[in-house]
Amino acid sequence: MRAATQFQRASGPACPLFENDYHSLVDATATLDELPIGAVGTVAAVGCPRPVARRLMEMGLLPGTRVAVVRVAPFGDPIQLRLRSYALSIRRREASAILIEDVHEAVPATAPAEHVAS
């Protein structure tokens, strides 16, 4: 375990991303670049070099923040994220230093519940 629990905070944003979505638990922890398109997780640690980490954190990518991987650029890099009601793009290199826990694969909110069950 990558000591992810120590980063969990009670004061994290109370509003999870895509509240109405149905989630299926995929993995306990991963780095952000490993997440498949559509996956949602919670940032556990931002391990980038200081200037990048600071910039990302100031833009809201903090431990405890829910983040979704929306898409990957046509040439495989960078990736597009969604967090705090906006879209952010970072490269895989930086994403590989960001630890994510509580990873779920999002199923679109429009899908009926029984469809998911079957």
Next chain:
Amino acid sequence: MSATPPREGRLQIALAGNPNAGKTTLFNSLTGASARTGNYPGITVERRTGRWRLSDTLEAELLDVPGTYSLSARSPEEQVAVDAVLPTEGSAPDVVVVVADAGALERHLYLACQIIDIGLPTVLALNLMDEATKAGVQIDLEGLRGALGVPIVPLVATRAEGVEELAAAVAELIESEPVAIEPEELSSSLGALVEPVERLLEELRPEDTTPGRRARALWALLSLGDDELQGIDEGLREVVAHAHQSAATAERDLDREIIEARYARIDDRMRYVVTVPAEARGGGWTPRIDAVLTHPLLGALVFAAAMLALFEALFRGSEPLIGGVEAGVGFVQTVATDLLPEGAFRDLLIDGVIAGVGNVVVFVPQIAMLFAFVAVLEDSGYLARVAFMIDRLMRGVGLHGKAFVPLLSGFACAVPAVMATRTIESRKDRLVTMLALPLMSCSARLPVYALVIAIVFPSDETVGFVSVGALVLFSMYALSVASTLGAAAVLRRTVLRGPRPALVLELPPYRWPAPRNILSSVWRRVKSFLVDAGTIILAITILLWALLTYPKDESVPVRFADLRATAEQTLEGDALADRLSELDVEEAQEQLRSSAAGSIGRAIEPVIEPLGFDWRIGIGLIGSFAAREVLVSTLGIVWGIGDDSDESEPLREALRDATWPDGRPLFTTLTGLALMVFFVLAAQCMSTVAVVYRESGSWKWPALMVLYMTVLAYVGALVVQQGGQLLGYV
């Protein structure tokens, strides 16, 4: 505190906000035609100010603070935003208006809270209310006002809705008693680390208020350590470094704690007053548009179409306008010729000043078109997507994804392209792009290629289906692209090396661009080009004209007056007219040969001879510094054909027949190739030099550009000429 009313002198108001919050739109609508654009000394950040009428009696100067996500700064460029609200020197603004996107308040409130915590009178302008409301975002304005402690004004800046209310709120704030603001609350463990910094700041800046001091301490802790800031007190640096060390010893991350504490407060304050439905969190329509526009196939098609449209506009669309400018200049020159008495003054006015103004104005159509295009790309949100899609490719040579549009525009003309690099935030990225892109083969090189290809490659020669000329032309473009990318990669690893900045790119929601913003952006660029680069271009045009005209050989006009007199006596009708125009051309030729440029051409002949160029081509090289295509007309004068470039066949013949004094042909295939390679690589354009000076804010960068490109051009042409000879070609 600075808000004590009434205040002497004009009221100062700062307008701050995140990029993409609609700050520029709001600025334009508040200041109208009074906006003025300047530059911060030494750096390439635009400084815009304008007059804002708050009421019948109150008028303020509004400063447009560069868009930023936070106040922390590592570079002098980023420091501009901090200095606007938390100045190290001079006075703080009387009021700060923070613009935020009502639809993405969580992140926009980070900067807003940072500014509110400084303790200056602040108004929060919630822009894009229409969008937020449509997306179902609910904001309890009174509740938010209570939570943040500052007046809040909902706005739709594109429709100027709420602008009067904003003015009223600001006026009320100025006229009311200043409210004491509590410094940002910190937990005791964090406070213990911040405290030593605050204590030092109390000594360094006794004039700061308590909240201001705390804000400055937090700014220092986040900014200092790996920065490029100048003029920072060494003691402050030490105490900040010490605080970070103490934190690290206790296995704490001070940056994270400060940022986390701020976001925790934002989340707290927003919890009961802002409701964001799940669809709005997902981004509404934007993801659906993105699905098409960033799709590997569809996205590439749209992108190609957009770039093709840009290309078409820059190349073809601008043609009639450029033709119009040229015709207009020609007309003014004719009128002036008729009105003024013959003499040195008339020559200076017509061939120096009017031609120089023409050289400046001729760029305006392309600059206006490119900036209208870039403004639409930027304001609609598409430019960020272009950067997103192309980043992977550009990164390999050390360029930013946003460098793509300027580079591509370089095929048309480097002058507007260099100006378009302003969309790139990082100074190093911008400089690399600016210094490499003049290698892109601009449209002014085409007449040169066309002339040389026509001289040395007969049009009926083919390789397979393709004519040799087309193949050579294609090779020149390939060489230009390869050398641009190569130069960027080398610059990135040498003079402009440094840690490659990470890409942290917001992809803003798609929006309709506001026509007013586009017009204002175009007008700003055109004006700054005319004023700053234009004056340099005008001065160099006059200098080049003088070089090509003086010193005059006084015996020449006398001799030609005799010849004309003889002709008039012996010939008549068409024969006389022909002879007279022949004499005009010969006179121009002789004068050019005796001019300073002629002397310089002879002086540099030993240097350019290894490239296969004689002194006459040397004069052409000097003349073409005014604009590359001028080579054609200068060669026309040197060879005594006249400078009418439409009648190019006689010039081609003359150049084909030209020889060295010992009878060897001058324009061999190798010389032709060497000349073209020289023109691909050389910084043979004073307007580009002037605009790079204007955009980089120093002569150092254009000097470096001219130096490296000239070396590259010389070596390139030398390799072609000498290498070709070694391989047995002629």
